[in-house]
Amino acid sequence: MRAPIYRAAAVVLLLLSPVTVRAQSDAWDMERLVAAKQRFPVDDAAISAGKAVYLKHCAFCHGDQGAGDGGGAPNFDPRPRDFTEGLFKFRSTLSGELPTDEDLFRTISRGVPGTAMPAWGEPPFVLAEEARWQVTYYLKQLATEDFADPDFDPYEYLVELPPAPQCTPERVAAGKAVFSDEKKGGCIKCHGTAGRGDGKEAGTQRDDWGDDILPANLTKPWRYKNGDSLGEIFRTLSTGFNGTPMPGYAETLDEKERWNLACYVESLQIDATGEGQIVLVAKRRQGKLPVDPNDPFWHEPPPLDVPLAGQVIVTPRHVNAAVDAVRVRAAFNDEEIAFHFSWDDRFKNTSSREPERWMPPLERDDAFVHARELWKRRKDDFPDKLQIQFPSKQNDGAAKPFFFMGDSSKPVALWTWHADWKEDSALHGGRVAEQGNAAGYGKAPVPDESDSQSLKSRAVFENGRWRLVIVRSLTTSDVKTDVQFVAGALVPFALQAWDGGNGEEGLLCSISSWYYVLLEGRTDPRGYVWALCGMLLTLGGTTLAVRKARKLTSMLGRTET
Numbered sequence: 001m002r003a004p005i006y007r008a009a010a011v012v013l014l015l016l017s018p019v020t021v022r023a024q025s026d027a028w029d030m031e032r033l034v035a036a037k038q039r040f041p042v043d044d045a046a047i048s049a050g051k052a053v054y055l056k057h058c059a060f061c062h063g064d065q066g067a068g069d070g071g072g073a074p075n076f077d078p079r080p081r082d083f084t085e086g087l088f089k090f091r092s093t094l095s096g097e098l099p100t101d102e103d104l105f106r107t108i109s110r111g112v113p114g115t116a117m118p119a120w121g122e123p124p125f126v127l128a129e130e131a132r133w134q135v136t137y138y139l140k141q142l143a144t145e146d147f148a149d150p151d152f153d154p155y156e157y158l159v160e161l162p163p164a165p166q167c168t169p170e171r172v173a174a175g176k177a178v179f180s181d182e183k184k185g186g187c188i189k190c191h192g193t194a195g196r197g198d199g200k201e202a203g204t205q206r207d208d209w210g211d212d213i214l215p216a217n218l219t220k221p222w223r224y225k226n227g228d229s230l231g232e233i234f235r236t237l238s239t240g241f242n243g244t245p246m247p248g249y250a251e252t253l254d255e256k257e258r259w260n261l262a263c264y265v266e267s268l269q270i271d272a273t274g275e276g277q278i279v280l281v282a283k284r285r286q287g288k289l290p291v292d293p294n295d296p297f298w299h300e301p302p303p304l305d306v307p308l309a310g311q312v313i314v315t316p317r318h319v320n321a322a323v324d325a326v327r328v329r330a331a332f333n334d335e336e337i338a339f340h341f342s343w344d345d346r347f348k349n350t351s352s353r354e355p356e357r358w359m360p361p362l363e364r365d366d367a368f369v370h371a372r373e374l375w376k377r378r379k380d381d382f383p384d385k386l387q388i389q390f391p392s393k394q395n396d397g398a399a400k401p402f403f404f405m406g407d408s409s410k411p412v413a414l415w416t417w418h419a420d421w422k423e424d425s426a427l428h429g430g431r432v433a434e435q436g437n438a439a440g441y442g443k444a445p446v447p448d449e450s451d452s453q454s455l456k457s458r459a460v461f462e463n464g465r466w467r468l469v470i471v472r473s474l475t476t477s478d479v480k481t482d483v484q485f486v487a488g489a490l491v492p493f494a495l496q497a498w499d500g501g502n503g504e505e506g507l508l509c510s511i512s513s514w515y516y517v518l519l520e521g522r523t524d525p526r527g528y529v530w531a532l533c534g535m536l537l538t539l540g541g542t543t544l545a546v547r548k549a550r551k552l553t554s555m556l557g558r559t560e561t
Helices: 007-014 030-037 044-057 101-110 129-143 169-180 230-239 255-267 371-378 419-423 526-560
Strands: 279-284 304-307 325-332 336-344 385-391 412-418 433-438 456-461 465-473 490-498 515-519
Touching: 030 101, 030 129, 044 129, 101 129, 169 255, 230 255, 325 490, 336 385, 385 465, 412 419, 412 465
Parallel strands: 279 325, 279 515
Antiparallel strands: 304 325, 325 336, 336 465, 385 412, 385 490, 412 433, 456 465, 490 515
16 A cells, blocks of 8 residues: 555644744755765666655655656645656756756655655655665656656756855845846746735746646745755756746846845745744733734734644645744733734735635535635635634633634634724624634634624735734633633633635634743743643644544545545
8 A cells, every 4th residue: 555645644743843844955955965876876776666665655646657646636736746747846957957866856855845745855754865866766767758868968957056155235135126127037026025925926827737826925934945045045046947937047147146136035034933932922011002013012022923734624624725824922901912913915805705604615525625626716705814712711720622613512712803894894893803702613603792792903914914913801701701811821822814815714724733822920830831731732632633634645545546
């Protein structure tokens, strides 16, 4: 039996750690790989062994003949590569040329961040170095006869990759000019003013396989598919991505211009804040809490980046969710608490669609939403939405509700912001956010009665990014179902996000595991002990979800192959 690439399990694994991991940079440079290949020469035995590796680990997605039509292929966006057409994205060669052996080995070893392609040279998916060279040699036999044609020898079309210069403010400024010049670099047309993939041509493009394709968000280095270091960015700008709208600039921009552009792109990168932390510290403020998301005060509270992943707990399982991180800040005064959220979203989606379908119908009776069906849903213009979840009942123990919508014995309180309500809040009692509760993911959340709604909220959208503030009183009279905030106490919270431009509604969303908000004050040390216990319980429960996802994905592979 094949060992499938468990994309669904890999998505759930993200929930096991609050750390947003950046791609490994410059670990697979050409000089190092050329030397390594000498220890594993190509011959018939190596190619035969590579075929066995391919069929065991790769065919589930890429197909037995490498046509990108494996059993798991329909679920993923982007879809697994069709090797037979000879179009390879990640190379050290000129645009339109084949990759070198070292290029193929590097991609196999480091994977492709932001896609279903795992890193087979890094945990948890590790193949021996010899096996990775063997499957590299086999791919060349499988992919296209062009590899055997001396006229297409990729080593004759290598792009010169000189040592990286020092990035100075002058270089960054010059690179920004190239980035913004639509007749020169033209990057702004796809990647947008701030580099978040929201340019005017975003959402209109397809790749050479006829699949919808979106520009990269350049602010997120952990999603750079071909490496996030300065030298790797320069290589990508020089070579481009075959089969996609991303061009290579080796023949249109000189070396200095490409280095300047690389410096500017690198300057756009952000780092995850609070890596390894699970506690958000709410800052005490004397005076009124600002509801305006752009108020300068919101630069003061310490931020926490909360990673999210597609909801794969229950059908329909969504492995291609759009929102992968939300930055959260919090502040409070003697009467209220306020949360500030910011997250990237290429498109502002505010069209009202009522009533919401909590369990969206699928074209296929399948566990997962297929990529092509998701692309169709993108045209339906669902509204964006963000939701923060708290346990309804506070206690001193470690046990918490299930991290996605709670359960019947442990319900959760929900604060839900609706982007479409922002456009006409009068239809919703002047509100753009509502309080509610849920007792499990099987049914849609239930809003509180209108006389119990007390959230104040405001959101702004600019350059591919939402900023949102939600304010509520620290305590309420409804101690049974409302979350209560007390200084010095750790209060669990989890997030769910919907990108309407990605066809998301109801159970099609991004979700996080549990985190904690701590209001500055005198803290009982026992709270940290219980928080740690709760974290361990969450890990254990999510591990069970991983096993379930693996089983379902394996069943999917057997039924579709």
